[in-house]
Amino acid sequence: MAEAAHIIENESEGKALELPRNIEAEAALLGALLIDNRVAEDVQMKLKPEHFFEPVHGRIYEAILKMLDRNMVASPVTLRPMLDKDPALKELGGAAYLIELTASGASLIGARDFAKQIYDLALLRQLVNVGRELVDNALDTSEDVDPVGQIEAAEVALYKVSEGEGETGSVKNFLQASTMAVQVAERALNSGGHLSGITTGITSLNEKIGGLHNSDLMILAGRPGMGKTSLATNIAYNAASRWTRDNDDGIAPEKNMGAPVAFFSLEMSADQLATRILAEQSGISGESLRMGKISRNEFQNLSRAARDLQELPLYIDDTPGLTIAALRTRARRLKRRHDIGFIVIDYLQLLQGSGRGNDNRVNEISEISRGLKTLAKELNVPVLALSQLSRAVEQREDKRPQLSDLRESGSIEQDADMVWFVFREDYYVQSREPKRPMEGDDAKLHEDHAKWAMEMERVYGLAELIVAKQRHGSTGKVRMKFDAKITRFSDLAEGEYMGGDDDYE
8 A cells, every 4th residue: 555654753762653543444444334335324424534544545435425425325336437547546456455345244343443443543643743743843943933822823733633623624615515504594494583503592683693603703892881791691691591401302412502601701700790690580680689688588589590500501711811812722621621602702802912012902902803703713603702892982972883983993893793782772861861850940950851751761771782794694773671670681572662773874
C-alpha cells in the first residue's frame, strides 16, 4: 500500500515513530459492509471517509455510502464501475481486492468495534498533528511572539478534535448543507409554531424570528432601565426549562425545542440573577425577596419554585472582567461538560479584548464582536450578547433606538445576524410626570396631571422589541407585556395594545 507521510521523527530518541492506524481493521470493516449493507446503519453516523488511514479504504467506504443513499445494494460487483478508474485500487488488484475484503464473514461479528477503533485512531492522528503544529509554532520566534494567541489557537484545535471534527469539520459539500437546511425546515413544520430554532418562550417573538438559530450572533441593546437583562434572563430560563420538559417527555435531542444555557454575567452576581428568576417563577417581587418582606405562604411558593429550579440546566458564570479569549475558553469547557446549546453574555462592553496597548476602544469592541460571532459558529450554538446604546437616543423626541445608536462600533451591527432593541415607553412617560396638583391649585395643573395619567395608563406595562436587523427574515416590532414587579416579559393578550404598525423604519 502507498506510504504517505505516516512517519514522524522522535528527536529526543533519534528514531522514527509511526502514526496510529490499523489497516487490517479498516479492511475488515469494509468487508463486513460489503457482506451485509445493514452494518452501515450502526457506523455511518460517526465514521466518515476521512477517518480511514488508507486513502483507498476511505474512497471505498464513501462509494458504499453513496450506493446505499441511492437505495442500491453495495457489493464488489455494483461498486466496480465507480472504482474502475481509481489507480490505487487497480494497484491492489481492482475488483479482486473488493472480493478479497469479503472473504471472511467473521468480520461481521466485530464490525462496530472495528468502526470505533478506526474513529479513535483518526482522533489520535489529529491529536498528533495538533501537537506537532503547537510545537512548531512555539519554537518559531521569527515573527511577533504571541503566546496567548497560540494557546487560544491550540485550544480551538483541541476542542475540534474532542468534538470529532478535526481539520475537516468545517468543509461540507452541497448535499450535506442542503440536507441540514431541509432538517431545519422540517423542525419548523413539526413544531406547529413556525419554530425552527430554540424557543425564546415568547410566542410573538418566536413567530417573528423562528426561534434562536445555531451559529447566530444576536445583539440585544437598549438604554439603562429598559429591561435588557430581564429579557435575556427570561429567554435563558425559558430555553433551559423547555429543554428539561422536552427531555422528561422523551423527545429526541434533535427535536428538543430548548437547550442547556450558559449565562455569562459580567455585571450582576449569580445570586442576583437567581433572585430574578425566583421572583419570576414565584410571583414575588425581587425587592420583597431581598428585604425579606414576604408572608409564610409566599415563602412556601418561593421554596417550591427553588425546588423546581434545582435541576435547571442554566449555568451562570459571574467572573468579572473576562477577556474575549477567556470567555471562549470557558464556553468551550461548558459545551464539553454540559453540552450547552445557547450562550448569553451580559454585557458586551464589559468584555475586554486581547489588551494590545495601541488598540483603541473601537478596535477592541470590533475584536470582541468578531470573537462572539466566531464562538457562535465554532460551537454551533446561538449567542445572545447584550449591548449598551449611546446617549443620542435621549436627545431625540422619539426615544426608539436605531442601528446608529449602537455604542462604540459599527462592527457590532456588521457581525450580528440579528439586532434587537428593547423599548418601554412607560419608562419615559413616567419620568415626565408633572407636579402633582394639591387642593386649591389652578385647573391647568389638574388638567396636565390628568392628561399625563391617561397617557401613563395607555402605555403602562407595555414593551416593544424592535427587530432592527435580521439576516433570515423581516424586521419589525414585537409587542410584549412587562411586569416590572417580577421583571417578566410575556405575550400580550389579544387587543391589549392598539396603535402603531409593525414596520420598522
